[in-house]
Amino acid sequence: MAAKVISGKEVAAEIRKELTVQVAELKEKGIVPGLGVVLVGEDPASVSYVTSKAKGCQEIGMFEETVKLAKDTAEEDVLKVIDRMNHDPKISGILVQLPLPAHISVEKVIGFISPEKDVDGFHPVNLGKLLRGEECPLPCTPHGVKQLLVRSGNDPAGKHVVICGRSNIVGKPLAAILMQKAAGANAVVTVVHTGAKDIKHYTLQADILVAAMGIPHAITADMVKEGTVVVDVGVNRVPDDTKKSGFRLAGDVDYEPIAEKASFITPVPGGVGPMTVTMLLYNTVEAAIRLNQA
Amino acid sequence: MTAQIINGEQVARDLRKQLKEEVAFLKQEKGIVPGLAIVVVRSPFARMHVARLKERTCRQLGIKCEIIYLSETTTDEEIIYRIERLNDDRNIHGINIHPLTPHLSHTLISQQVDPEKDVEALHFLNMGDFLIGRPRMVPFVASGIMKLIEATGINLEGKRAVVVGRSQLVGKPLAFLLLERNATVSICHSVTADLDSYTKKADLLVVAAGHPRTITSRMVKEGAVVIDVGVNQIGSHLIGDVDYEDVKNIASWITPVPGGVGPVTIAMLLDNLIKAARNS
Numbered sequence: 076m077a078a079k080v081i082s083g084k085e086v087a088a089e090i091r092k093e094l095t096v097q098v099a100e101l102k103e104k105g106i107v108p109g110l111g112v113v114l115v116g117e118d119p120a121s122v123s124y125v126t127s128k129a130k131g132c133q134e135i136g137m138f139e140e141t142v143k144l145a146k147d148t149a150e151e152d153v154l155k156v157i158d159r160m161n162h163d164p165k166i167s168g169i170l171v172q173l174p175l176p177a178h179i180s181v182e183k184v185i186g187f188i189s190p191e192k193d194v195d196g197f198h199p200v201n202l203g204k205l206l207r208g209e210e211c212p213l214p215c216t217p218h219g220v221k222q223l224l225v226r227s228g229n230d231p232a233g234k235h236v237v238i239c240g241r242s243n244i245v246g247k248p249l250a251a252i253l254m255q256k257a258a259g260a261n262a263v264v265t266v267v268h269t270g271a272k273d274i275k276h277y278t279l280q281a282d283i284l285v286a287a288m289g290i291p292h293a294i295t296a297d298m299v300k301e302g303t304v305v306v307d308v309g310v311n312r313v314p315d316d317t318k319k320s321g322f323r324l325a326g327d328v329d330y331e332p333i334a335e336k337a338s339f340i341t342p343v344p345g346g347v348g349p350m351t352v353t354m355l356l357y358n359t360v361e362a363a364i365r366l367n368q369a
Numbered sequence: 370m371t372a373q374i375i376n377g378e379q380v381a382r383d384l385r386k387q388l389k390e391e392v393a394f395l396k397q398e399k400g401i402v403p404g405l406a407i408v409v410v411r412s413p414f415a416r417m418h419v420a421r422l423k424e425r426t427c428r429q430l431g432i433k434c435e436i437i438y439l440s441e442t443t444t445d446e447e448i449i450y451r452i453e454r455l456n457d458d459r460n461i462h463g464i465n466i467h468p469l470t471p472h473l474s475h476t477l478i479s480q481q482v483d484p485e486k487d488v489e490a491l492h493f494l495n496m497g498d499f500l501i502g503r504p505r506m507v508p509f510v511a512s513g514i515m516k517l518i519e520a521t522g523i524n525l526e527g528k529r530a531v532v533v534g535r536s537q538l539v540g541k542p543l544a545f546l547l548l549e550r551n552a553t554v555s556i557c558h559s560v561t562a563d564l565d566s567y568t569k570k571a572d573l574l575v576v577a578a579g580h581p582r583t584i585t586s587r588m589v590k591e592g593a594v595v596i597d598v599g600v601n602q603i604g605s606h607l608i609g610d611v612d613y614e615d616v617k618n619i620a621s622w623i624t625p626v627p628g629g630v631g632p633v634t635i636a637m638l639l640d641n642l643i644k645a646a647r648n649s
Contacts, residue, residue, distance in 0.1 A: 247548075250544070268548070
């Protein structure tokens with residue numbers, strides 16, 4: 076059996092198309108969703124993320140403002156920018172690009188964003204709402220995983236979802252999302268991690284397997300049951316002399332042999348990756364709607 | 370094999386002894402007397418006897434306890450007004466709201482409690498901080514269950530833990546506490562088909578489903594540790610979610626109902642209170 080490929084590019088394009096329509100409708104009512112991005116320093120990966128976020132905003136007709144700060148900017152000055160955006164009616168969502176330089180407290184900066192404008196979904200108030208099952212912006216990557224599953228016809232309800240990895244940005248929030256009594260959730264969730272003696276024992280029991288460990292090709296074909304839905308969240312740089320950059324991107328899943336066994340699989344790149352920025356745009360549009368209801 | 374009994378009363382006694390020492394220390398070193406406020410709306414839901422038990426426990430430990438009784442016809446506004454006054458009261462370090470009648474907005478009300486005084490850990494801010502592993506307050510029923518597990522001496526590292534039930538107070542927070550102890554955690558619930566296939570693999574099985582005697586011996590792995598969080602009133606009897614007489618023949622450890630989880634929860638609520646007083 077050869078797996079159907081769940082194309083993150085296609086699903087992301089589909090969602091962006093929906094957002095474009097939604098933004099146009101909002102504009103008719105005089106509401107322009109706007110994303111404020113704060114970038115501290117010039118880390119090349121961060122610059123490229125920020126650029127793709129800005130481009131995404133423009134494509135769907137949203138307002139966007141990127142504030143670039145020098146890497147030695149004082150924490151206080153970063154907070155000032157956020158404070159200004161918290162009060163700026165043009166801005167409905169604020170994103171601070173991580174990682175931040177070591178002298179700036181991520182916790183403090185994230186906690187300083189108004190929860191209504193926290194479109195990354197990492198403000199503790201929003202994480203609390205998530206755990207409780209209240210409406211809130213869902214963290215972008217796990218939200219993207221949920222959308223990939225639902226939109227490929229793999230509703231997690233009643234399924235056994237095995238999540239490998241328990242990070243604060245993917246594993247834990249994804250577990251919290253999928254265990255809720257809610258549409259597109261209602262799964263039996265198992266979280267395995269480096270503390271497990273035999274990861275394979277668990278992955279073989281999965282109906283839906285989500286790999287989010289950050290270890291290239293950690294999931295091998297012998298760890299996957301025939302017919303499993305496999306979602307690969309890993310984006311690892313592995314050295315590759317044949318590439319100009321000297322590396323290539325590899326997922327946490329050993330793609331080729333697993334694609335022979337799985338029923339559905341997400342590729343790397345082109346799987347979960349494109350969803351993350353898209354869900355950020357989605358959260359920003361939602362935030363704009365909520366702010367205008369209040 | 371007959372299971373050893375996890376004696377919740379004994380674990381609670383040991384916890385209270387520690388708490389009493391901490392209270393004495395706080396008084397001596399900082400001049401702080403921890404103060405708990407319990408808001409009780411008189412109704413059949415209110416669990417008045419539990420409020421009085423909390424009051425008595427506080428007195429034994431040297432904690433100040435104030436019960437605020439409101440009539441069954443009270444409103445959201447009145448409760449919120451009371452909470453705001455308690456938030457401002459320097460002698461109160463923790464606020465505990467007893468189950469409310471359905472006409473009141475529990476979620477809205479629980480968000481009015483100052484997060485520093487939120488000993489139930491229900492404020493979104495506290496739940497979020499808890500989720501990412503830096504809790505100010507830990508949901509106290511879940512932390513009480515962890516104390517019972519500790520009392521068995523089993524090491525959770527690499528073990529499979531299965532939690533049945535995904536309530537706000539038990540299932541959901543417990544899953545994340547078990548994860549922190551390096552267990553592999555599965556959370557099952559009402560929509561789970563084939564519950565046995567999960568429970569039977571559990572080294573640690575925690576049941577908080579709210580249905581009497583849901584779990585029978587054929588659903589339990591030989592030698593498992595079984596924690597029963599259920600309290601179902603059948604006539605004049607309290608019955609757990611686990612068929613105790615049946616499952617005790619196969620488990621290695623088991624909690625009785627009553628006398629298992631119940632007694633430790635008050636101690637863990639007061640543990641949060643003492644933490645809050647210390648940080649005040």
